[in-house]
Amino acid sequence: MSVDGAAPALLSWYDVHARALPWRAPPGAPPADPYRVWLSEIMLQQTTVAAVRPYFARFTERWPDVAALATADEGELMAAWAGLGYYARARNLLACARAVAKDHGGRFPDSEQGLRALPGIGRYTAAAVAAIAFGRRAVVVDGNVERVVARLFAVEEALPAARPRLHALADRLTPARRTGDFAQAMMDLGATICTPRQPACAICPLMTMCAGRATGDPARFPVKAPKAARPQRRGTAFWLERDGEVLLCRRPARGLLGGMLALPSGPWTADDPGLAGAPAEAGWRDAGHIAHVFTHFALDLRVVTALTGERTIAGQWWPVERLAEAGLPTVFAKAAERARSLMEIA
DNA sequence: AACCCGTGGAT
DNA sequence: TATCCAAGGGT
Structure with a gap:
């Protein structure tokens, strides 16, 4: 089975079926603003288009x-990112913007x-921006491309070990021209047709050249190594109110929810x-208590509340009525919601 | 190289 | 309800 016609077939499909997205130029058009692409x-x-839309706007x-x-204020930027997750992205976003401005x-x-x-x-983002914003030939491999390529070639090797192989196969497919459109076409194909479950092979532009489809069970690809179980942790969040x-408190710059405002909380442990x-x-x-699931552990967070007249406690006192503006990460927004529902009764 | 790092929607 | 997973990067 030959994949020689894969890129032309995919680009023709993209010319008709490209998703219209706020950061994207139409098929065949000059590239979009590099700032918006980046x-x-x-x-x-690791975030869905639907989740990104309102934040991007x-x-x-x-x-x-x-x-x-x-020139953005870091606290304001972190608050604007609140709820989107992976907060190191926000810190790096600011560092990157400043590096571009300065250097x-x-x-x-x-x-x-x-x-x-x-x-x-x-590696991925550098290739994507080079191709999409600057028209450079680059091999753009994200989760969609890995899935499409693994199916197209019926790759039996499991992820993540198969990454180098999948990258090499993607390189073979990538055309010298319209590389940005090709990359976005692969991602649109993965998002709308070559989906993780129940791929719509019947309407796929690569149907005739897909070895995965020929096996009769394309959804089996990409093969993945089993994942570790997610441990359960318990913790306590403290809602302390005064006037x-x-x-x-501001969490440490690195680590979980790094740099974000939070409710004070003790250790998160098995017991x-x-x-x-x-x-x-x-x-x-x-x-x-509230339940929250992070990437690598699940948290059962007890919420406790108290009133105080003490004025020397270290931290940042925030008006309860304006808490939405604080930009709490979701786990603490949930905890705060629970605390407030109880404080209003009291 | 393995592990850490969020969240919400779909199934 | 539990699991998967989405345009990955940093260390």
Whole structure:
């Protein structure tokens, strides 16, 4: 089975079926603004198009170009990112914008190598921006491309070990011209037709050249190594209120939810930590608990509340009525919601 | 190289 | 309900 006609067939399909997205140029058109391409690529890392849309709209409204973003206040940017997840992306986003402003005269490098050196831009994103924003030939391999290629060639080797093989196969398919459209076409194909479950082979432009389809069970690809079980942890979050304000803290710059505002909370461990790590001695009352699932562990978070008159507790007092503006990550937004529902009764 | 890092929607 | 998974990068 030959895949010689894969790129032309895919591009013809893309000319008709390309998704219209706010950060994307129409098929065959000149490339979109590199700033918007870059911003969308960072937001789309491990994140669905539907989740990104409203964030992309708010960011481009608030910071219309890389020069504006480079001058953003870090706290404001982190708050704007709140809820989107993987918060290291937001910290790197700002660092990258500042590097472009300071070291590159306000313009993104137009080569993979130049892009790859910037914070938050790895192998995939460097290739994607080079191809999509600058028309460079680059081998763009994301999760969609891995799936499409694994099926097209019926690759039996399991991920993640198969990555180098899949990259080499993607290289074979990638055309010298319209590389940006080709990359986006592969991703659209993966998102709409060559989906993880129940691929719509009957309407696929690559149907006749797909070895995976020929096996009769294309959904079996890509083969994946089994994953480790997700451990359960328990913790306590503390809602301490004083004169209509609640105590928040800024989490350390690195690590889980790094750099984000949060409710004070003790250790998150296999055993219930009780009131360990409480920000003050107080008459803590139980407000119930919330469940939250992170990438590599699940959390059962008890929420406790107290009132205080103490004025010397370290942290940031935030008006309860304006808590939405604080930009709490989702786990703490859930905890805060639970605490407030109980405080209003009291 | 393995592990860490969020969230919400679909099945 | 549990599992999967989405335009990955950093260390």
